[in-house]
Amino acid sequence: MKVNLISDTVTKPSQGMLDAMFSAQVGDDVFKEDPSVNSLESELAKLFEMEAALFFPSGTMTNQTAIKIHTQPGDQLICDHYSHVYNYEGGGVSFNSAVSCRLIEGNRGRITASQVEESVNPPDFYHSPKTRLVCLENSTNKGGGAVYDFKEIIDIREICDTHNLAFHLDGARLWNALEVTDEKPKDYGKVFDTISLCLSKGLGCPVGSVLLGSQVHINNALRIRKIFGGGMRQAGYLAAAGSYAIQHHRKDLNEDHRKAKEIESVLLTCNYVETVEPVSTNIIIFSLISANSELDFIGNLNQKGIDLITLGKRKIRIVTHRDYSQEQHDYVLTTLAKMN
Numbered sequence: 001m002k003v004n005l006i007s008d009t010v011t012k013p014s015q016g017m018l019d020a021m022f023s024a025q026v027g028d029d030v031f032k033e034d035p036s037v038n039s040l041e042s043e044l045a046k047l048f049e050m051e052a053a054l055f056f057p058s059g060t061m062t063n064q065t066a067i068k069i070h071t072q073p074g075d076q077l078i079c080d081h082y083s084h085v086y087n088y089e090g091g092g093v094s095f096n097s098a099v100s101c102r103l104i105e106g107n108r109g110r111i112t113a114s115q116v117e118e119s120v121n122p123p124d125f126y127h128s129p130k131t132r133l134v135c136l137e138n139s140t141n142k143g144g145g146a147v148y149d150f151k152e153i154i155d156i157r158e159i160c161d162t163h164n165l166a167f168h169l170d171g172a173r174l175w176n177a178l179e180v181t182d183e184k185p186k187d188y189g190k191v192f193d194t195i196s197l198c199l200s201k202g203l204g205c206p207v208g209s210v211l212l213g214s215q216v217h218i219n220n221a222l223r224i225r226k227i228f229g230g231g232m233r234q235a236g237y238l239a240a241a242g243s244y245a246i247q248h249h250r251k252d253l254n255e256d257h258r259k260a261k262e263i264e265s266v267l268l269t270c271n272y273v274e275t276v277e278p279v280s281t282n283i284i285i286f287s288l289i290s291a292n293s294e295l296d297f298i299g300n301l302n303q304k305g306i307d308l309i310t311l312g313k314r315k316i317r318i319v320t321h322r323d324y325s326q327e328q329h330d331y332v333l334t335t336l337a338k339m340n
């Protein structure tokens, strides 16, 4: 059996999604004349009760665009040291926006209001960069799918208000966080200036991310997206996949979470495992006891048909997703248990 648990981006469109894509009404989105893109954008703006939305080819581009619209060269943004904007966007923060990152060592990718407050540079001290923006990630990627307590987010918003800072959410996996907490999308829409959402992760779209914000921010984002080369023509075929996913796939995320929890339970009984980070969504990060090399471990599973990745330092990551069937799941649970 072949099982790919490298990421939740490895999924292929479901038959229903393909049908929706094939029958999409399209136009030239660079002229804002693609009805399927326009309707995805307005559906999401409405769901989050934000003024406007813009469809993008990737989450990296939505984040980079948000950073660009909130900052000027020389400014500084505050984020966790695990954050995607800092670690996995190719240095785009400095390349695209000429901005530096003030890194916070948070808890599994999550930072607190007091940590943010301590990291704001005094605005009249012209020797240090001007703090302009705070970026959060929810759920966290390198933090193993950890989810914020919403109260902390509200407290961080207050710090932003006090210090006149913009507030951006990298919500690549916000759908997963929403699934396991009581907040509604509109709660997030009220607190953040901009939100970036991915459709190509847990929701199973082939491509696509969306940036949400005020009309003014989204007008600016449209210009930046153009500069980044992200204007797409008949993008409605992709946007239709997004609308379909929100309607039909979103409710399946709890299956991914259940499977992740079950993997966690098995790992907790394995004598080759040192620690398992508490699982709240679809990402499992665990570390091997020191006698094991992670490359041997990965290679061994690979021979049994199971693909995973290592994060270095004896840490292994597993990500469940909608193309990971119950049959594959049973096989993975037995295989992990048998490696004892």
Ligand SMILES: *Cc1c(COP(=O)(O)O)cnc(C)c1O
Binding pocket: 057, 058, 059, 060, 061, 063, 084, 085, 137, 140, 141, 170, 172, 173, 198, 200, 209
């Ligand atoms: C995947 C991801 C992104 C965006 O990635 P793309 O591959 O560019 O779509 C952004 N932030 C986080 C936390 C992610 O996991």
